[in-house]
Amino acid sequence: MTALSVNLNKIAVLRNSRGGAEPDVLRAGIACLDAGAHGLTVHPRPDARHIREDDVHALAGLCRSRGVEFNVEGNPFAPPRPGYPGLLALCDAVRPAQVTLVPDGDGQLTSDHGFDFTSDGDALRQLVAAYKTLGCRVSVFVDVGDPLVARAASAGADRVELYTGPFAEAFARGDADAALRMAADTARLAQAAGLGVNAGHDLSQANLAEFLARVPGVQEVSIGHALISEALYAGLDATVRAYRHIVDAAVAGRVNA
Structure with missing residues (x-):
């Protein structure tokens, strides 16, 4: 089975651009689950430029009540600061089913690379252990083509998430074969x-x-930017259902192959 987790960050970006409570991130999460999403994803950043600490608590409660995964x-490595208690403290408070560790700095517009297991391996091992004591499944963000990807298992991770941005760019150029092989x-x-495999970044209805x-x-x-963009035209319910159709068809194809 391939699960579809909808990333709600872009809903929060739109809300924060105006202030107030609209669009409502919690209501959007409910709509996504009602339309068939298997779970929800958020990526709170220390500057709170989109998902905030209160959103994380509200969405964690929603996912618990629905019995679905919260990622x-x-x-x-980002330290706590006012308005952001730190990732570990946040996960301790809400106990998500999965935590995905991503090495993005404050100045990055979006996540654009995986961990360097040569330089980050020892520190990552200690951090992964801390998250696993909370009962979270731990996934780490990795670059496609990284020959050291197996070191994620040595660090104690359960899964890796493949950074699919370069694939999406190659697909848009009409030359995705090499990226897909990699x-x-x-x-x-x-x-x-022994690692499970997740994937995310710039996946869309066109390339998924x-x-x-x-x-x-x-x-x-885990799909956010493209899904929310497409939903502006087709509606959130219809767009999530379209993605469910794609992942369900992929699963059926593997079963029947």
């Missing part, structure tokens, strides 16, 4: 080390089916 992404090879390296057809065993896709 909290964030930089485990993603498939990276997924197999991770799986051989081909990605899932070519990359084996993807357990979860």
Whole structure:
């Protein structure tokens, strides 16, 4: 099964651009789950430029009440500051089903690279252990093509999330074959080390089916920017249902292959 987790950050960006409470992040989360999303993802950042601490608590409660997965992404190296208690403290408070560790700095517009296991491995091992004591499944963000991806298992992670931005760019150029082969090879390296495989970043209705057809065993896709953008035209309910159709068809194709 490939699970669809909807990232709600862009709803919060729109709300914060005006102030107030609209659009309502919690209401958007309810709409996504009602339309068939398997879970919800948020990526709170220390500057609170989109998802805030109060959003994390509200959405955690929603996911608990629905019995679905809540995935909290964030930089485990970022220190606490006013309005942001730090990723570990936030996860301790809400106990998400999954925490996805991402090495993004404050100045980054969006996540654009995975961990460097040569330089970050020892620190990552200690951090992963801390999150696992909270009962969270731990996934770490990795670059497609990283020959050291198996080190995520040595660090104690349960899964890796493949950074799919370069694939999406290649797909848009009409030249995705090499990127897909590399993603498939990276997924197999991770799986051989006992890791589950997630994927995310710039996946869309246009490119998702081909990605899932070519990359084996993807357990979860986290999609936000494209999904929310498409929902501006088609509506949130219809867009989430369209993504569910894609992931369900991919699963059916693997079963019948």
